[in-house]
Amino acid sequence: MSSPVHYALEGNIGVITVDNPPVNALSQPVREGLFDAIAEAEGDASKAVLIICEGRTFIAGADITEFGKPPAEPWLPAVFDRIEALDKPVVAAIHGTALGGGFETTLAAHYRCAVPTAKVGLPEVKLGLLPGAGGTQRLPRLGGVEAALELMTSGSPIPVSRALELGLVDQIIEGDLREGALAWAEELVAKHAPVLRISEQAVPEHDAAVFDRLRGMAAKRARGQIAPQSIIDCVEAATQMPFIEGSRVEREKFMQLMQGPQSAAMRHLFFAERQAAKIDDLPKDTVKRSVESVGIIGSGTMGGGIAMSFANAGIPVTLIEINDEALQRGLSIVDRNYAGSVKRGKLSEGRAEKCRALISGSTDYDSLADVDLVIEAVFEDPDLKKTIFARLDNVCKPGAILATNTSYQDVDEIAAATERPQDVIGLHFFSPANIMKLLEVVRADKTANDVLATCMALARKISKVPVMSGVCYGFIGNRMLQPYFREAQLCVIEGATPEQVDNAMESWGMAMGPLRVADLAGIDVGYKARQALPEEQRGDPRSYRVADVLAEMGRLGQKTGAGFYRYDPDTRKHANDPLVLEVIEREAAAFGIERREIPDEEIVDRLVYGLVNEGMRIVEEGIAQRPGDIDVVYAFGYGFPVWRGGPMHYADSVGIKRVYERVCEFRDRFGAEAWTPAPLLVQLATE
Ligand code: T1G
Numbered sequence: 001m002s003s004p005v006h007y008a009l010e011g012n013i014g015v016i017t018v019d020n021p022p023v024n025a026l027s028q029p030v031r032e033g034l035f036d037a038i039a040e041a042e043g044d045a046s047k048a049v050l051i052i053c054e055g056r057t058f059i060a061g062a063d064i065t066e067f068g069k070p071p072a073e074p075w076l077p078a079v080f081d082r083i084e085a086l087d088k089p090v091v092a093a094i095h096g097t098a099l100g101g102g103f104e105t106t107l108a109a110h111y112r113c114a115v116p117t118a119k120v121g122l123p124e125v126k127l128g129l130l131p132g133a134g135g136t137q138r139l140p141r142l143g144g145v146e147a148a149l150e151l152m153t154s155g156s157p158i159p160v161s162r163a164l165e166l167g168l169v170d171q172i173i174e175g176d177l178r179e180g181a182l183a184w185a186e187e188l189v190a191k192h193a194p195v196l197r198i199s200e201q202a203v204p205e206h207d208a209a210v211f212d213r214l215r216g217m218a219a220k221r222a223r224g225q226i227a228p229q230s231i232i233d234c235v236e237a238a239t240q241m242p243f244i245e246g247s248r249v250e251r252e253k254f255m256q257l258m259q260g261p262q263s264a265a266m267r268h269l270f271f272a273e274r275q276a277a278k279i280d281d282l283p284k285d286t287v288k289r290s291v292e293s294v295g296i297i298g299s300g301t302m303g304g305g306i307a308m309s310f311a312n313a314g315i316p317v318t319l320i321e322i323n324d325e326a327l328q329r330g331l332s333i334v335d336r337n338y339a340g341s342v343k344r345g346k347l348s349e350g351r352a353e354k355c356r357a358l359i360s361g362s363t364d365y366d367s368l369a370d371v372d373l374v375i376e377a378v379f380e381d382p383d384l385k386k387t388i389f390a391r392l393d394n395v396c397k398p399g400a401i402l403a404t405n406t407s408y409q410d411v412d413e414i415a416a417a418t419e420r421p422q423d424v425i426g427l428h429f430f431s432p433a434n435i436m437k438l439l440e441v442v443r444a445d446k447t448a449n450d451v452l453a454t455c456m457a458l459a460r461k462i463s464k465v466p467v468m469s470g471v472c473y474g475f476i477g478n479r480m481l482q483p484y485f486r487e488a489q490l491c492v493i494e495g496a497t498p499e500q501v502d503n504a505m506e507s508w509g510m511a512m513g514p515l516r517v518a519d520l521a522g523i524d525v526g527y528k529a530r531q532a533l534p535e536e537q538r539g540d541p542r543s544y545r546v547a548d549v550l551a552e553m554g555r556l557g558q559k560t561g562a563g564f565y566r567y568d569p570d571t572r573k574h575a576n577d578p579l580v581l582e583v584i585e586r587e588a589a590a591f592g593i594e595r596r597e598i599p600d601e602e603i604v605d606r607l608v609y610g611l612v613n614e615g616m617r618i619v620e621e622g623i624a625q626r627p628g629d630i631d632v633v634y635a636f637g638y639g640f641p642v643w644r645g646g647p648m649h650y651a652d653s654v655g656i657k658r659v660y661e662r663v664c665e666f667r668d669r670f671g672a673e674a675w676t677p678a679p680l681l682v683q684l685a686t687e
Contacts, residue, residue, distance in 0.1 A: 005033020007040050013185045014046030018053045023060035026101045028072040030063075034105075035074045038082045047189040048089040050181055051109060057096025058118070059105055064127065064267060067258065076101055076133035077247065080108035084197050089188050093173070093181035094118045097157055104131055107138040110196045111188065113171035113181050114160040120168060121157025125227045127270060128263030128643055132254030136234035137246040138198040143168050145206035145235060149214055152231045153222075199243040211236045224509045225643050227257055261653055265645030269635050272628030272646070276467045277456060280625055286453040289399060295320060295368040296375050297388055299330020299361065302405055303377040305433025308337060311358040312434070313462040318368060319361045327361045334359060337434060365395045373458075375427055377405040380529070385409060386417035393418035401451050403427040407478055408529065411444040411471050421446035425455055428475060429464075430637045431521075438637030439464040440475050465636045470623040477633045479618065480647070483610030485526070486543040486674065488514035491603050493542050493588050495595035498564040499576055504600035505607060511639025514607065515564040516574065518547065519557035523564075527551035540674065545587045550580070605662050611647040613663055616678035619648075660685030 004020035004027070016037040018024050034051075041049045053059060062076065083090055083105070092098075092106035094114035103120045106112045114120075122131045122139070130136060131152060140148040143166045151158065163169040173180035211232055218228035230253040237249040257263050294310045296303050299319045307317040319334075321327035338356050341347040347355070368374055374396060376388050385404060392402050402424045404414050415424035426442025439459045443452055452468070459466035469475040474482065491501050492515070502513020518526065527548060530538045538544065550556075550563060557563030558572065565574035588595050615630045624630050631646020644650045651659045660681050667675035677685075 003033040003036075004030050005037055007037040009044060009046055010182060011186065012045075012047040012189050013182055014041040014044060014049040015182070016041075016049060016051045018051070018059060019055065021055050023057055024053045024055060024102070025061060025063035025065075026059055026076060026105075027063040027066065030059075031074050031076060031079050035079050035082060038079075038086060041086060041088070046088065048091060048185045049086060050091050050093060050185050051083075051105065052093040052178060052181060053095070055096075058092075058094045058098040059102030060097055061100030061102050061123070062133070064270060067267060068264065076104070077251070080104060080134050083108040084110075084199060087195060089185070089193050089195055091181060091185045091188065093177050094120065094160065094169070095177050097121065099157060100124050100131065100135075101133050104133045104135045104138070107142065107198055108134060111171070111193070112169045113173050113177075113184055114163070114169050115177050116160065116172055116174065118160045119157040120160060120163050121155070122152045123155040123157065125153060125155040125222075125225075125231060126266065128225070128227050128260070128266040129257050130227055130231045130234060130250070130254055132250060132258075134199070134247060134250070136231060136250045137238045137243050139168075140203050140206075140235050140238045141201040141243075142198050144204045145239060146210060149210065149232065149235055152235070153214065153218055153228045203239045206239065208239070223506075224641060226260065226262055230257060262643040265643050265649055265653065268628070268645045268649045269631060269642055272632050272649075273465055273636075275626065276465070276629045276632045277460065279452060279456065279468055282449055282453055286449045288454040288457055289372065289401065289450055291315065291372040291401070291454060291458055293371045294318070294373045294375065295371040296377055297392075298376065298378040299327060299333070300377065300379070301333070301431060302429060302433055304330055304333045304337065305431065305435070306375055306377055306405065306429050307359050308334060308355070308434035309429070309462045309464065311355040314358070315462070316358045317360070318371065319359060320365065320368065321361065321363055323363055327363060331359070331361050337432075365391055368392070368395055370397055371400060373401040373403060375403045375405055377429075380406060380408060382409050382413065385414050389414055389417040389424070393420060399423070401425065401454065403455070405429055408474050410473075411442050412446075415444050415446060422448040423451055425451050426469075426471075426475070427455060428469075428477075430477075436637060437463070437465045438477075438633060439466050440469045440477060440633065440637075441466050442469050442471060442475055444471055465632060467629045467633050468625060470621070472618075472621070472623050476618055476624050476630060477637050479623075480611050480614045480630070480634075481638070482539070483614050483674070484607050485514055485518070486539060487603075487606040487610045489543045489546060490540070490670075491598055491606065492584055493546060493591070493593060493595075494598060496598045496603060497576070497584075498580065500598075500600070501603055504603040507600070508604045508608075509641030509644055511641075517639075519563035519565060519567075519574070522557050522559055523547055523551045524556045542591050542593070545591070546580075546584055549583050549587060553583075555580075606666060608647065608650065609659055609663055609666070610674075612651045612659055613675070613678050613681060615647050615651075616680040616684075620678065620680040656681070656684045 006017045008015055020030050090109040091111045092109040095118050098106055098120045103122055122135050124131050147166050160169050171184055214232050222228045234250045238246045293316050295318045296307050297320045299321050307319055310317045321330055338352040342349055342352050374392055404426055411426040415421035425447045428440035430436035430438050441455050456466045488501050492498055498515040502516050505513045555562040558567050561567050564580055566577040567574055618624045619627055627648035630648050634640035634646050635642050640646055663677045
């Protein structure tokens with residue numbers, strides 16, 4: 001087996017080339033290859049050394065697939081110390097993304113150059129880790145404490161133009177990187193450039209108060225996560241102790257995180273996200289249709305956000321509305337959203353204008369005659385949707401993909417409203433659609449393979465995380481949400497307050513508690529969905545009676561200033577409302593419920609195990625391809641804490657047997673209708 005690292009002398013320069021596709025991860029053979037190459041350079045005639053990579057990117061980090069396995073030598077810090085110790089200039093030449101251990105490789109080098117399109121970053125925090133190969137000690141020395149903390153606690157890569165400003169990169173190479181980097185290395189040799197070892201540099205002046213300030217911000221921004229706090233501790237150590245000792249602190253905290261459940265959960269999501277993009281029974285060579293233009297029916301909140309997602313990816317969009325007034329209203333929402341993105345510094349003025357220019361409006365369906373994809377995003381009226389699809393069937397060109405953004409409706413029925421059901425698919429975006437990453441791609445019975453393959457790839461093009469779902473009421477996410485909300489409202493009528501339920505779930509890690517989510521989404525959404533169902537299909541009336549009463553009182557949530565909470569008209573801050581407690585007590589009495597103290601642990605278990613049990617059914621029915629897909633749906637679409645890995649991973653981390661026993665206990669206490677353990681849960685727990 002040849003080494004993925006190649007060493008050769010080119011003129012005065014010893015060139016180390018890493019070639020480990022797909023992303024030149026620092027696997028054991030790569031570490032060994034680097035170690036041996038430096039050993040060779042130590043003893044040969046080279047005057048300087050160049051580290052460069054083949055393929056689409058510079059080293060994108062340690063090999064995450066090796067984590068959790070017995071570690072193999074050489075260790076990364078040892079490799080980097082040997083690179084840094086070399087007594088001739090070492091230059092790192094960056095293209096693509098130098099991330100994590102990849103960026104740390106460049107920090108062990110003495111000089112860094114890059115092509116203009118390259119990015120550098122330390123995303124370890126997104127894996128529940130910290131830069132464990134010298135990054136927390138070298139980066140503050142090179143770029144300063146503030147920049148180092150921002151890069152490591154955000155985990156977001158930066159363009160090399162910004163890295164140049166921060167002094168993290170020394171030279172931008174226009175044209176061919178290898179040629180330019182070799183020439184630059186020769187130049188450094190010619191002018192006897194010194195060997196600049198970052199570990200020997202002092203940490204620049206900084207405001208020591210930054211550490212506690214950032215600990216507070218990280219506790220809010222990454223509630224429940226340990227890694228950001230550990231990163232801050234390591235950088236603080238870098239300012240207080242020599243490199244060797246600071247590296248010891250880094251190593252210790254890295255190993256704690258590596259062996260902890262949070263990183264295991266976030267690494268699970270890293271691979272689950274990439275797995276979710278793959279359709280097991282779809283031939284790999286399925287030819288995709290081209291999507292160069294898109295039409296969207298309905299310019300409401302969803303339609304406008306979906307339009308921005310495509311325009312932001314450079315795909316022109318035509319927004320269709322029933323009349324001019326509605327169209328102008330829709331387009332002004334888009335304008336406001338772009339202005340907001342510019343104000344928050346998310347987009348530059350120029351870029352926002354360029355994207356906005358790709359969105360046009362019309363009230364004439366004929367303007368969709370040549371588009372490649374149409375997405376219907378009107379309100380949840382099944383008959384209206386079928387009418388629209390029948391109309392699209394007449395207007396759109398052969399081969400156009402017809403998609404519905406429904407959150408619940410039967411996509412097979414919608415497809416049956418056309419003569420081309422093979423071209424129909426569900427594309428379920430999440431609000432706000434220009435922000436939320438998740439996209440449920442709903443495969444209907446007759447959806448053609450090339451339509452499915454096209455939409456899965458298109459999702460990544462518009463920076464969404466695609467997950468395929470089969471057709472059922474509410475698909476993956478919203479179907480699982482039913483037992484979650486059922487239990488939330490049952491806990492309220494049985495004795496908890498809305499605030500207790502929300503605080504219990506938020507302390508456990510949910511981005512927002514269920515009753516606050518209901519107020520944000522609008523209590524009328526659930527109310528209308530229930531009204532559309534025959535009474536016997538609405539479930540246990542105790543689980544929605546309070547919500548129905550609030551809706552009939554006009555308390556629809558934030559949009560009416562009151563729902564389960566009341567909201568300050570200026571700050572939108574929520575507050576408990578004694579009126580709601582009165583409604584709860586009155587309805588509980590009407591059901592003959594004696595309200596009781598409910599421990600937070602019971603609230604969490606009922607809501608989360610409700611998700612898990614339904615998730616098991618969704619896997620066994622094949623609505624989701626694999627449990628990991630469900631975890632991706634909940635982490636990217638429903639504010640499930642990434643450091644718990646998603647409902648299904650969480651069930652594994654708690655222990656399937658424990659989940660099963662608790663579900664059986666709930667069945668015995670609250671009834672089999674809500675709590676019959678899913679066959680897959682029974683099987684996994686008993687076998
Ligand atoms: N290790 C192993 N496999 C990796 C990998 C990695 N670091 N990065 C990507 N892959 C696989 C991925 O699973 C997929 O496999 C294929 O490569 C293409 O990836 C000590 C501890 C680089 C921006 O967190 O962010 O260094 O599905 O589909 O969209 O301090 O991959 O084809 O079988 O994502 O073009 C820190 C992780 C590690 C970067 C490319 N580094 N990677 O995105 O392709 S921790 C990261 C990415 C660390 C040190 C610490 C992205 C990418 P498959 P892809 P892409």
